[in-house]
Amino acid sequence: MTRPVAVGVDGSPAGLAAADWGAREAVLRDLPLRLVHAWEWQPYSHAPPAGPEDARRWSEGIPQEVTDRLRRLHPELDIKADFVIGPPREVLCRAGEEAEVLVIGTAGAGRVAGFLLGSVSTATVAHAEVPVVLVRAGGSGGQPASGPALVPPPPxxxxxxxxxxxxxxxxxxxxxxxxxxxxxxxxxxxxxxxxxxxxxxxxxxxxxxxxxxxxxxxxxxxxxxxxxxxxxxxxxxxxxxxxxxxxxxxxxxxxxxxxxxxxxxxxxxxxxxxxxxxxxxxxxxxxxxxxxxx
CATH class of the missing domain: 3.40.50.12370 (Rossmann fold)
Structure with a gap:
């Protein structure tokens, strides 16, 4: 069975950056992509719904919205999206057990100010048994800037x-x-x-x-x-x-x-x-x- 590239998505800019990076990585490695959204009731810092039921309905739509976006960008990519109830760190680590690599997003402001590395990111890195890639929101995602085709790829x-x-x-x-x-x-x-x-x-x-x-x-x-x-x-x-x-x-x-x-x-x-x-x-x-x- 082919193991996918797994990506944690949560509706944040960091989660979207991770999904973009994970999709490109899946294409490079000729692997399927699995999007995983873990839900448990908590205050939201972005797009806060009115209450627990509204929060869950909003949360359930996140994987599909990201899937639709990535299918427009990568129509050849095999994408699966899952909505899973449970603590994010546990859900992500379980998803990683079935994946080649696990991708999650972090928010940050560069080398001087540093990443805003949350508790979920830190705990996932500490416990996951597969490689975990952390992608910064607002960064280049490690992709070369657009320009001449002869420009060598970054190392x-x-x-x-x-x-x-x-x-x-x-x-x-x-x-x-x-x-x-x-x-x-x-x-x-x-x-x-x-x-x-x-x-x-x-x-x-x-x-x-x-x-x-x-x-x-x-x-x-x-x-x-x-x-x-x-x-x-x-x-x-x-x-x-x-x-x-x-x-x-x-x-x-x-x-x-x-x-x-x-x-x-x-x-x-x-x-x-x-x-x-x-x-x-x-x-x-x-x-x-x-x-x-x-």
Whole structure:
């Protein structure tokens, strides 16, 4: 059974941006699209209905309205729309279990002000077992601006963490670059051990031997994926310093930024998304794919 691209829609501009991005992704990957709207009574910040029954009737119309719009834009796309009663995070995570990728929208004002990353988005990223792509309302959606056909596509950017196995993250980034015929920029941020910063000859070793070793680790990690995707043009860098800062610099004009989220054992306490993921999600202007791994 072909697994779809699943998109959470809620009637907001962010939800519409996510639906547009998800539809384009489904076309690129030749997959069906599933739109999911989760309903539970709550105050609405946009188009508030008069009461619970009116709210439900209004909410039930959202998936169909988005479907009609996307069918006009992508008449060849297989689209299914579902209205599901339940807490949004639980509904979205269940939808993700049957999907190749889950797409949700976030509201935000760019790198300086940051995303308005809501509790549903954060909880979904923390719990979903499939890659989750967050798309910013009002952004380009990672699509190149209209212009000459010869303008090269923007790159896919991969944040590479070599501290734990991450084949799922690397594979997702290579596939995303391949279907877009886009280059792949790999950013590995690292910091040398404190013991290597002191002592006789440290000034010569720092930035030479240590950096060469780290670049070789990156090459080794990417080697099988380069062989599997020979058509993807890869630029890799091992840079000293805070990984999130280097990723945000590389993401300024990216089609998609791909980062990993380490799976943690099931615990009664709430799951967290990690410092790097939190920073990138709040500041990155491009769509961000968070891929669970490990």
């Amino acid at each position: 896919v950017v991969l944040g590479l963490d070599l501290s734990r196995p991450c084949d799922e993250v690397i594979g997702f980034a290579f596939e995303a670059a391949a279907v877009r015929a886009a280059p792949l920029t790999v950013v590995h941020g690292w910091s040398p051990p404190p013991s290597d910063l002191y002592g006789l000859g440290a000034a010569l070793r720092f930035g030479t031997d240590l950096s060469a070793d780290e670049r070789e680790r990156v090459r080794q990690a990417l080697r099988p994926w380069r062989a599997r995707y020979p058509g993807v043009d890869v630029t890799a860098q091992a840079v000293i310093g805070e990984p999130a800062r280097h990723l945000l610099d590389a993401a300024a004009h990216a089609a998609l930024v791909v980062i990993g989220r380490h799976r943690r054992p099931a615990r009664p306490m709430p799951r967290h998304i990690g410092h790097l993921t939190h920073t990138v999600l709040h500041r990155c202007p491009a769509p961000v794919a968070v891929v669970p791994h490990g």
